[in-house]
Amino acid sequence: MSFAARQQQAQIVWQRFEQPDRPRILIGSATCGRAAGSLEVMAAFAAELAKQGLTESVDVVEVGCLGMCYAEVLVEIRGRDGKRVLYQSVEPRHVEALVDAQLVRGEVFAPLALAVMNDTDETVPAFTDLPMIQPQVRIVLRNCGIIDPTNIDHYLAQGGYSGMARAFSLGPEQVIEEMKASGLRGRGGAGFPTGVKWGFARSSVADQKYVICNADEGDPGAYMDRSVLEGDPHSVIEGLIIAGYAIGAGRGYMYIRAEYPLAVERVKKAIEQAYECGLLGKNILGTDFSFDIDIRLGAGAFVCGEETALIASIEGKRGTPRPRPPYPSVSGLWGKPTAINNVETLANVPYIILEGGDKFALIGTEKSKGTKVFALTGKVRNSGLVEVPMGITLREIVFDIGGGMLGDKPIKAVQTGGPSGGVIPVDQLDTPVDYENLQKLGSIMGSGGMIVMDESDCIVDIAKFYLGFCVEESCGKCAPCRIGGYQMLNLLNGIAEGAGSLEDLDKLRRVALAMQRASLCALGQTAANPVMSTLRYFEQEYREHIVNRKCRSHKCRSLMTYSIIQDKCKRCRVCVINCPVNAIEGDREKGFFIDVSKCVKCGKCFEVCKFQAIAKE
Numbered sequence: 001m002s003f004a005a006r007q008q009q010a011q012i013v014w015q016r017f018e019q020p021d022r023p024r025i026l027i028g029s030a031t032c033g034r035a036a037g038s039l040e041v042m043a044a045f046a047a048e049l050a051k052q053g054l055t056e057s058v059d060v061v062e063v064g065c066l067g068m069c070y071a072e073v074l075v076e077i078r079g080r081d082g083k084r085v086l087y088q089s090v091e092p093r094h095v096e097a098l099v100d101a102q103l104v105r106g107e108v109f110a111p112l113a114l115a116v117m118n119d120t121d122e123t124v125p126a127f128t129d130l131p132m133i134q135p136q137v138r139i140v141l142r143n144c145g146i147i148d149p150t151n152i153d154h155y156l157a158q159g160g161y162s163g164m165a166r167a168f169s170l171g172p173e174q175v176i177e178e179m180k181a182s183g184l185r186g187r188g189g190a191g192f193p194t195g196v197k198w199g200f201a202r203s204s205v206a207d208q209k210y211v212i213c214n215a216d217e218g219d220p221g222a223y224m225d226r227s228v229l230e231g232d233p234h235s236v237i238e239g240l241i242i243a244g245y246a247i248g249a250g251r252g253y254m255y256i257r258a259e260y261p262l263a264v265e266r267v268k269k270a271i272e273q274a275y276e277c278g279l280l281g282k283n284i285l286g287t288d289f290s291f292d293i294d295i296r297l298g299a300g301a302f303v304c305g306e307e308t309a310l311i312a313s314i315e316g317k318r319g320t321p322r323p324r325p326p327y328p329s330v331s332g333l334w335g336k337p338t339a340i341n342n343v344e345t346l347a348n349v350p351y352i353i354l355e356g357g358d359k360f361a362l363i364g365t366e367k368s369k370g371t372k373v374f375a376l377t378g379k380v381r382n383s384g385l386v387e388v389p390m391g392i393t394l395r396e397i398v399f400d401i402g403g404g405m406l407g408d409k410p411i412k413a414v415q416t417g418g419p420s421g422g423v424i425p426v427d428q429l430d431t432p433v434d435y436e437n438l439q440k441l442g443s444i445m446g447s448g449g450m451i452v453m454d455e456s457d458c459i460v461d462i463a464k465f466y467l468g469f470c471v472e473e474s475c476g477k478c479a480p481c482r483i484g485g486y487q488m489l490n491l492l493n494g495i496a497e498g499a500g501s502l503e504d505l506d507k508l509r510r511v512a513l514a515m516q517r518a519s520l521c522a523l524g525q526t527a528a529n530p531v532m533s534t535l536r537y538f539e540q541e542y543r544e545h546i547v548n549r550k551c552r553s554h555k556c557r558s559l560m561t562y563s564i565i566q567d568k569c570k571r572c573r574v575c576v577i578n579c580p581v582n583a584i585e586g587d588r589e590k591g592f593f594i595d596v597s598k599c600v601k602c603g604k605c606f607e608v609c610k611f612q613a614i615a616k617e
Helices: 005-016 033-038 039-053 092-103 152-157 164-168 171-182 194-203 224-231 233-249 261-276 305-312 345-357 357-361 394-401 436-439 457-475 481-494 503-518 520-525 527-549 574-578 603-607
Strands: 026-027 059-063 075-078 084-087 115-116 210-215 251-257 292-298 338-342 371-378 384-388 410-414 422-425 449-454 562-564 584-587 589-593 614-616
Touching: 026 033, 026 039, 033 039, 033 075, 033 261, 039 059, 039 092, 075 092, 075 233, 084 092, 084 345, 084 589, 152 233, 152 261, 164 171, 164 233, 171 194, 171 345, 194 233, 194 520, 210 233, 210 305, 210 345, 210 394, 210 449, 224 233, 224 345, 224 371, 224 589, 233 251, 233 261, 233 292, 233 338, 233 345, 233 481, 233 527, 261 292, 261 481, 261 584, 292 305, 292 357, 292 394, 305 338, 338 345, 338 422, 338 481, 345 357, 371 394, 384 394, 394 410, 410 527, 422 457, 457 527, 481 503, 481 527, 503 520, 503 527, 562 589, 603 614
Parallel strands: 026 059, 210 251, 210 338, 251 292, 371 449
Antiparallel strands: 026 075, 075 084, 084 115, 371 384, 410 422, 410 449, 562 614, 584 589
């Protein structure tokens, strides 16, 4: 079957799927949806449809993540009138009412209605008008939450693999030129121009070349790549095929961390479907280009996000980086020229080749083209995945898209770039988000983690967390990272415990500088970024910990002192009963007090007291 005929067949499948008078239920079942209970919701729908005798007349389909993770479980229902309504925070107990309202009576179930997807309604906003959706430009996430990720016909009907077909008509050199024209830079964190990288790999002469998809996403709070693989795996596979064609590679590898079982399952299914349709294997689409894809599972080592460590892992070796040059584009996997791109980078490729590099370059800034997907988390009202044009400000992301702060405490900072990134203070929120501006602030774009912090977050505690993560994940191969990170962490622990000195701040800066200059790979070179950025913008908080033995956020236990406010104490003994070390002494007649020599500062007394009679200072 020709590619055109295959696409025509897919369009027929999609038209049936989109048939207006055919009731349909789409359930967001990426990992975020499943964690919120989407499988239980789906089982409840199956039971209720059977009860109503609607099983044969209503389609129930799992889709990927729409990005509105704060509102999971998300369910879109299309009634017989064709109106598609998106419902939020759906639980099994709501299913009977949803089926009765929209599928039986043809009415919107107002209490859970979030948006209408294809119509207008006086009481429910349009999906595209939602504050979280309106500013977004969805290229990477274009199909997530819209199509069934396990059905290749759904992807083909959206123009899937047309980018690959156009690439074959352009030729490898022209494909690389389109990528250069697009200005797409690596979305894994380094920001190296993708077209330039492919050009280096193509110009390297060898009997075999490889392309690798880096899906070893390991930043705390980041889940962009996972969601793309779960919601639209074919877009990444198509991007990998185009990359292989451009550089002259015959085999590709998808390196996915084993902690992503659903992503692995859906990628495996997608690869099988691509082979069945002749989109992988020998002589793809009747050309002389043959290409195969294998999956390799990572064991969760953060350092394997570094390309030479990832290559070592695929080769069956311990995942540790090696000195460069030679770079992988010259000598990579098994010593052959290799191009490595992350999931988000590859998901952009089919769009760029199909629509043209110049069109993609119209989005973003002069040096940072296109869009970027961020995992917006932390103390923000609307947490989830957002895809925004480069150049948007942090303030717009947090307040316009994210809906502002969760709770009544003001914003303190935004952390970008994961453990390798930095903490950006509130007075820098109007900074445009692109590679250069974030770097000037002492942070990085990274893979796309963005964590919002409020005044309850302790800066020293934050620095400890990220540095501790890097120390734990260091491969230990080079001394600057192995020893420097450990020594910096010891200094931070001392400051948090009230045993630090002002000299420690200078020591932190000196060790950080040594790590940045002498570490073998980017993990060690950037591990000190969270510490350095917090020292740059929040040195006063460090000094409060050292000089005043005070943690303004009440996060550093060793600096806390608990006491009983006698005027408020009702002498109920609840704190006495719950103290794990029997540090509260006295009796109901004379009153109670906390023996500070015994107190381990666990805060249990503060938590259990109903009369606010425990002072925390």
